[in-house]
Amino acid sequence: QVQLVESGGGLEQAGGSLKLACAASGRPISMYAMGWFRQAPGKEREFVASISTASKHTYYKDSVKGRFTISRDNAKNLVFLQMNNLKPEDTAYYYCAADRAAAQDMGARNGIGMDFWGKGTLVTVFS
Numbered sequence: 001q002v003q004l005v006e007s008g009g010g011l012e013q014a015g016g017s018l019k020l021a022c023a024a025s026g027r028p029i030s031m032y033a034m035g036w037f038r039q040a041p042g043k044e045r046e047f048v049a050s051i052s053t054a055s056k057h058t059y060y061k062d063s064v065k066g067r068f069t070i071s072r073d074n075a076k077n078l079v080f081l082q083m084n085n086l087k088p089e090d091t092a093y094y095y096c097a098a099d100r101a102a103a104q105d106m107g108a109r110n111g112i113g114m115d116f117w118g119k120g121t122l123v124t125v126f127s
Contacts, residue, residue, distance in 0.1 A: 002026045002116040004096045009121030016086050016125075022079040022096030022118060030054075030074040033103035036081045037111045038092035038123075048094070049081060050106040059104055064090075086125045093120040 008020040020036070035050035049070040050059045058070050069082040079096060096118040097111060106114075 002029070002032070002098050004098060004116055004118035006094060006096050006118045006121040009094060009123045011124045011126065012086050014087055014125055014127045017082070017084045018086065018123060020081040020083065020094055020096075020121060020123070022081075024077040024079070024098065028074065029072070029077050029079065029098060032098040032100055032115065033106060034070075034072055034079045035097045035099070035103065035106040035111070035114070036070060036079075037095045037097060038090075039095070039120075040092040043092075045095075045111055047107040047110050050103040051079070052103040057103055059107055061107070083123070086123075088125045088127050091123060091125050093122050095120045 003025045005023045012018050036048040037045050038048050039045040048061050051070045051072050055072055067085045072079045097114040098116040099114045
């Protein structure tokens, strides 16, 4: 089992930045692709970003490319999502996920069948 705990959410003005962290415990995350997903109130969950096990490959939802950066520190069992130039439409609960499948598949699967999930952290962006 892998336990994932997200942190770093909060209230931020449009144009600002937040950095989310996902702390893993139970097993090393080095064997898992890691991803971030989000779900806004009343909307479907959507893929945001994913990163391969050794950080060689990253993938992003089109609307966050150039603004968000996913990274990981396997030695510390941490995954990050740096979010810059935030927009009100980024408002959502953000969830961390771990999966043994390839990082490039996370977007296409939209999180279906992920091995482990965190409970989420709320990001609210106001204009």
